[in-house]
Amino acid sequence: MAEEISAPVGVANVDHAGSDDNYLNHGKGILSWLFTLDHKRIGVMYLVAILSSFFLGGVFAMLLRSELWTAGQTIMTADTYNKMFTLHGAVMIFLFIIPGIPATLGNFVLPLMLGAKDVALPRLNLASFWLWLTGASFAVVSIIVGAVDTGWTFYTPYSTTTGTAVISMTLGAFILGFSSIFTGLNFIVTIHKMRPEGMTWFRMPLFLWGIYSTAIIQVLATPVLGITLLLLVAERALGVGIFDPALGGDPVLYQHFFWFYSHPAVYIMILPAMAIMSELISTFSGKHIFGYRFIAWSSIAIALLSFLVWGHHMFTSGQSGLTNMIFSALTFSVAIPSAVKVFNWLATMYKGSIRLAAPMLYALSFLFLFAIGGLTGLFLGSLSTDIHLHDTYFVVAHFHYVMFGGTVIAFLGGIHYWWPKIFGRMYSERWAQLSALLIFVGFNLTFFTQFVMGSHGMPRRYYNYLEQFTPYHQASTVGSFILALGFLIMAGYLLHSLVRGEKAPANPWGAATLEWETTSPPAYYNFKHDMRAGDPYDLDALRFEPSLGGYVRRDPSSVLATTEGVE
Amino acid sequence: MNEHGDSFVHIASVKLLLVVWIALMFGTWLTVSASTVDLGFLNIWVGLAIATGKAVLVALYYMHLRWDKPFNALVFLGAFFFLFLFIGFAMMDTAHYQPDLIPGYSPGMVGGS
Amino acid sequence: MADHGHDRGDGLRVEHHFENADQQYQSAKLGMWIFLGTEILFFGGLFVAYSVYRANHPEVFVFGHHFLDKGLGALNTVILICSSLTAAWAVRAAQLRQIGMLKLMLTLTMLCAFGFMGVKTVEYNSKWKHGLLWAGSYEPHLDHTDPATDLIHNEDFEDGGDIEGVDAVETDESGTADVESAPTDTDRSAIDPAAVGPPGLAGPEPEAEGEEALEIEPANAQVYFSIYFLMTGLHGIHVLAGIGAFIWLLLCARRGDFDTGHFTRVDMVALYWHVVDLIWIYLFLLLYLI
Numbered sequence: 001m002a003e004e005i006s007a008p009v010g011v012a013n014v015d016h017a018g019s020d021d022n023y024l025n026h027g028k029g030i031l032s033w034l035f036t037l038d039h040k041r042i043g044v045m046y047l048v049a050i051l052s053s054f055f056l057g058g059v060f061a062m063l064l065r066s067e068l069w070t071a072g073q074t075i076m077t078a079d080t081y082n083k084m085f086t087l088h089g090a091v092m093i094f095l096f097i098i099p100g101i102p103a104t105l106g107n108f109v110l111p112l113m114l115g116a117k118d119v120a121l122p123r124l125n126l127a128s129f130w131l132w133l134t135g136a137s138f139a140v141v142s143i144i145v146g147a148v149d150t151g152w153t154f155y156t157p158y159s160t161t162t163g164t165a166v167i168s169m170t171l172g173a174f175i176l177g178f179s180s181i182f183t184g185l186n187f188i189v190t191i192h193k194m195r196p197e198g199m200t201w202f203r204m205p206l207f208l209w210g211i212y213s214t215a216i217i218q219v220l221a222t223p224v225l226g227i228t229l230l231l232l233v234a235e236r237a238l239g240v241g242i243f244d245p246a247l248g249g250d251p252v253l254y255q256h257f258f259w260f261y262s263h264p265a266v267y268i269m270i271l272p273a274m275a276i277m278s279e280l281i282s283t284f285s286g287k288h289i290f291g292y293r294f295i296a297w298s299s300i301a302i303a304l305l306s307f308l309v310w311g312h313h314m315f316t317s318g319q320s321g322l323t324n325m326i327f328s329a330l331t332f333s334v335a336i337p338s339a340v341k342v343f344n345w346l347a348t349m350y351k352g353s354i355r356l357a358a359p360m361l362y363a364l365s366f367l368f369l370f371a372i373g374g375l376t377g378l379f380l381g382s383l384s385t386d387i388h389l390h391d392t393y394f395v396v397a398h399f400h401y402v403m404f405g406g407t408v409i410a411f412l413g414g415i416h417y418w419w420p421k422i423f424g425r426m427y428s429e430r431w432a433q434l435s436a437l438l439i440f441v442g443f444n445l446t447f448f449t450q451f452v453m454g455s456h457g458m459p460r461r462y463y464n465y466l467e468q469f470t471p472y473h474q475a476s477t478v479g480s481f482i483l484a485l486g487f488l489i490m491a492g493y494l495l496h497s498l499v500r501g502e503k504a505p506a507n508p509w510g511a512a513t514l515e516w517e518t519t520s521p522p523a524y525y526n527f528k529h530d531m532r533a534g535d536p537y538d539l540d541a542l543r544f545e546p547s548l549g550g551y552v553r554r555d556p557s558s559v560l561a562t563t564e565g566v567e
Numbered sequence: 568m569n570e571h572g573d574s575f576v577h578i579a580s581v582k583l584l585l586v587v588w589i590a591l592m593f594g595t596w597l598t599v600s601a602s603t604v605d606l607g608f609l610n611i612w613v614g615l616a617i618a619t620g621k622a623v624l625v626a627l628y629y630m631h632l633r634w635d636k637p638f639n640a641l642v643f644l645g646a647f648f649f650l651f652l653f654i655g656f657a658m659m660d661t662a663h664y665q666p667d668l669i670p671g672y673s674p675g676m677v678g679g680s
Numbered sequence: 681m682a683d684h685g686h687d688r689g690d691g692l693r694v695e696h697h698f699e700n701a702d703q704q705y706q707s708a709k710l711g712m713w714i715f716l717g718t719e720i721l722f723f724g725g726l727f728v729a730y731s732v733y734r735a736n737h738p739e740v741f742v743f744g745h746h747f748l749d750k751g752l753g754a755l756n757t758v759i760l761i762c763s764s765l766t767a768a769w770a771v772r773a774a775q776l777r778q779i780g781m782l783k784l785m786l787t788l789t790m791l792c793a794f795g796f797m798g799v800k801t802v803e804y805n806s807k808w809k810h811g812l813l814w815a816g817s818y819e820p821h822l823d824h825t826d827p828a829t830d831l832i833h834n835e836d837f838e839d840g841g842d843i844e845g846v847d848a849v850e851t852d853e854s855g856t857a858d859v860e861s862a863p864t865d866t867d868r869s870a871i872d873p874a875a876v877g878p879p880g881l882a883g884p885e886p887e888a889e890g891e892e893a894l895e896i897e898p899a900n901a902q903v904y905f906s907i908y909f910l911m912t913g914l915h916g917i918h919v920l921a922g923i924g925a926f927i928w929l930l931l932c933a934r935r936g937d938f939d940t941g942h943f944t945r946v947d948m949v950a951l952y953w954h955v956v957d958l959i960w961i962y963l964f965l966l967l968y969l970i
Contacts, residue, residue: 117696120698121707122695122697181715185711185714185715185718189707190707192710193706193707193710194707220717220718223721224721224724227722227723227724227726231725238817239814239815240814240816240909241814241816241906242815242903242907247815248815248899250733253732257725
C-alpha cells in the first residue's frame with residue numbers, strides 16, 4: 001500500500017521510481033544533449049538558449065534606457081542608439097518571445113500532459129532546435145559586424161538602402177522562422193495523433209488548446225514572413241526592385257507583407273501565455289476551471305481572427321479609407337475572445353481557495369497587466385485616436401504591457417510552476433515573492449509613464465526629446481533598473497535551487513494534469529504505464545500526503561489505461 | 568494489400584494514374600489553346616479555372632486526398648483560404664487608394680493613374 | 681541517445697513513442713500536409729505581389745509575357761505532369777514492393793526534373809542575353825531581327841534611353857525629372873504644391889491600340905521581369921531540392937530500405953513533388969499565357 005503511494009501513478013511499481021535516474025542524467029556528455037531526441041532535453045536546452053536571449057535583449061534595453069536618461073547624447077551617438085532599439089526589438093522578438101513558451105515549456109510539458117513518450121516527430125524537434133541555434137548565430141554575427149539600425153520592422157525604403165548588416169539579420173530571422181514552423185507543425189501532429197485513452201478534444205488541458213492554437217498561427221503565418229525577408233534580401237543583394245518606387249515597386253507592399261505575419265505573431269506570443277494562465281489560475285484557486293469550452297474555443301477564435309487585423313499597423317501608411325475602416329472594426333472583434341478568457345479566469349477564482357504561491361503571484365500580475373495592455377490596444381485600434389498615437393510611446397507602452405506584462409509574466413509563472421517537475425527541485429518561496437514584487441513594481445514604473453508620455457506626443461524610436469519629457473524618461477529608466485534587479489534575484493534563487501533546493505515531490509501543487517503523475521524530474525521514458533486521461537481540472541481527485549510533501553491521487557487506477565499498449 | 572498497421576492504405580491502380588495523366592495533358596492543351604483566343608478579361612478566369620481543375624485532379628488522385636483522412640485536405644485548403652484572404656485585402660486596398668494618388672508624382676504613373 | 685523503437689517482426693520499424701505503425705504513418709502524413717500548407721503560403725506571398733502589380737499595371741504584364749516562349753513553357757508543364765505521374769507510380773511500386781519498378785519510376789522522375797531545369801536554363805540564358813533581367817539589372821538589348829524580341833522597334837532605344845533603374849533619365853515633351861539624387865532642402869521649395877505633382881518619370885503615353893501598343897515598352901516594364909525571376913527562381917530552387925530528395929530515395933532503394941514494404945518516405949517525397957508541379961501549373965498560366 002505504502003509503496004503505491006510513494007511512487008507517482010504513471011511509474012508506480014518500478015525499480016527506479018525515484019528521481020535519481022531521470023532524463024537529466026540518462027546519458028552523459030554534451031553530445032548526448034546536442035543529439036538527443038528527448039523532448040525534455042530539447043526543452044531544457046531551449047530554456048537555456050531562450051533565457052540567454054532574454055538577457056541579451058535586456059542588456060540592449062538597459063543601454064537604450066540609460067541613453068534616454070537625458071535628452072541629447074548621454075552615453076552613445078544617435079546612430080548607435082538606432083542600433084540599440086533595433087537589436088533590443090529583434091533579439092527579444094525573434095530569439096526570445098516567438099520561440100518562447102512553445103519551445104521551452106511546450107516542448108517539455110506537452111508530451112507529458114498527453115501521457116506520451118515524446119512528440120510525434122522527435123527528429124524534427126531536434127532540427128527545430130538546431131535551426132534556432134543557426135538563426136541565432138546569424139543574428140549574433142549581424143550584431144558583431146555592425147548591427148542593424150532599421151527598427152525590428154525593417155521597413156523599406158530605409159532597410160533596402162542603409163549600410164548596416166541587414167542581410168545577415170534578416171537571414172537569421174528567416175532561419176528562426178523555420179524553427180518556429182517546424183515546432184508548430186510538430187505540436188499539431190502530436191495533439192492530433194497522440195492523445196491518450198479518454199482524452200477527447202474537450203478533455204484536453206487548456207494549456208494544450210493554447211499551444212495548439214499557437215501552432216496554427218506558427219504554421220500559417222511564418223511562411224509569409226519567410227518570403228518577406230527573402231524579398232528584402234533579394235532587394236538588397238540583387239536590386240529586384242519590388243519595394244523600390246524608382247524601379248516601379250511599392251514600399252507599402254512591404255508593410256502588408258510584413259504585418260500579415262507580424263500581427264498573427266503577437267498572438268503566437270500571447271496564446272501560450274494564456275494557456276499557462278488557465279493552468280495556474282485553476283490550480284492555485286483549488287477549483288475547477290470555469291467555462292472550459294469558452295476558453296478552448298476562444299483560443300481558436302483568437303488564432304483565426306488574428307489573421308484579419310494586420311492593417312491596424314498601417315492606418316497612417318496610405319492605406320485606403322475603406323481598408324482602414326474594415327481593419328479597425330475587425331480589430332475590435334479580436335479583443336472579445338481575450339476578454340472572454342479574462343472573465344472566465346476571474347470566475348474560476350471566485351470562491352476558490354487561493355494560494356499566493358509564486359506562480360499565482362505571476363498569474364495575478366498577468367490579469368492586471370494584460371488587462372491594461374489589452375484595453376490600450378483599443379485606443380490604437382480606433383482610427384481617430386490612432387492618428388494621434390501612432391508611432392508614439394503610447395504604442396511602446398501598449399505592446400510592452402501585453403508582451404512583457406502578459407507573455408513574459410505568464411512565462412515566469414509557468415517556469416515557477418513547472419520548475420519542480422523539470423529539475424526536481426523546489427526554489428525559495430520567499431525570494432521568489434520578493435522578485436515578483438520587484439518585477440511588478442519595476443515594470444509599471446517603466447512602462448506606465450510611457451503611456452502618459454506617448455499621449456503627450458513623445459515619438460517612439462527617438463534619440464532626442466523635448467525637456468518636458470525628461471521626468472517621464474527618467475522615471476522609466478529608474479523602473480527598468482528595478483526590473484533588472486528583480487530578474488537578477490530570480491536568476492540567483494533559481495540557480496541556487498538547482499544545487500541546494502529541496503527535492504520536489506511528483507505533485508507539489510496538487511494539479512490534476514498528467515505530467516504530475518510521473519516523477520520530478522521525469523524518467524527519460526516519461527511513463528512506464530499507458531495513461532488514461534480524466535478531467536484535467538478535477539482537483540478533488542487529489543489529496544495532500546504530508547509524508548511526501550506533495551499531492552497524490554485518491555484513486556490511482558483512474559489514470560492508468562484500461563488497455564495496455566497495442567503492439 | 569494491407570502492409571501498414573491496422574488501416575487499409577489505398578493503392579492507386581495504373582489505369583487511374585494514366586487516366587489522370589491524360590486528363591492533365593488535355594488540360595494543358597486546352598489552356599494553351601484558350602490563351603490564343605482573345606476573350607478579353609475572361610482569359611485570366613478561364614485559365615485559372617482550367618489550372619484549378621488540373622490542380623484538383625493532382626491533389627485528389629496523385630496526392631491521394633480522395634482516400635485520405637479529410638483533415639489533411641482541410642489543412643491544405645486552409646492554407647489556400649488564408650492566401651486568398653491576403654490577396655483579397657491587398658487588392659482591395661490597392662484598388663481603393665487609387666483616387667488618393669497624385670498624378671505623375673511617382674515613377675511609372677502615366678498621366679492620371 | 682533515445683532508442684529507436686523495435687522491429688515489428690515483418691521488418692516494419694515502429695518508433696518507440698508510437699503505439700503502432702498506423703499512428704506513425706498517419707502522423708508523418710499529417711506533418712507533410714501541414715508542411716505543404718506552409719509552402720503554399722510561402723509562394724503565396726509572390727502571388728500576392730503578382731496580383732497587386734498586375735491589378736495596377738496590367739500593360740506591364742501583357743508586354744512582358746511576350747518575351748516568354750509559350751512552347752518552352754508548355755514543354756516544361758508537360759515534363760512536370762509526366763514527373764507527377766512517375767512519382768505517383770513510384771509510390772504505388774513501393775507499396776507493392778516492386779523495387780525494380782520503384783527505381784525506374786524514381787529515375788524517370790529525376791530525369792524529368794533535370795529536363796525541367798534544362799529548359800529553364802535555356803530560358804534564363806536567353807533572358808540574360810537580351811538583358812531582360814530583374815529591375816536592378818534590367819538592360820534590354822532588344823533586336824528587332826531576333827524573333828524573341830522583334831516586338832520592339834529599335835527607334836525606342838536609339839537615344840540610349842533604355843531603362844536602367846534609378847539612373848534612368850527620361851526626356852520627353854512634358855519636361856524632365858532628375859532622380860539621380862534625392863531632393864535636398866533647396867529642391868523641396870521647387871516642388872509643386874501637393875495637388876499638382878512634378879511630371880515624374882512616366883514615359884511617353886502608349887500609342888493607339890492593338891498591335892502597335894505592344895511595340896512600345898510601357899513604363900516600369902522591368903517589374904514584370906523581377907516578378908518572373910523571383911517566382912520561377914524560387915520554384916527552381918524547390919525543383920532542385922526535389923532532385924536531392926529523389927537521389928536520397930534512390931540510395932535508400934538501393935540499400936534495400938523499401939524491401940519490407942515500408943513506403944512512407946516515397947509517399948512523403950512524392951507529395952512534396954506534386955505541390956512543386958501544382959505551383960508550376962499556376963506559374964505557367966500567370967506568366968506565360970496571359
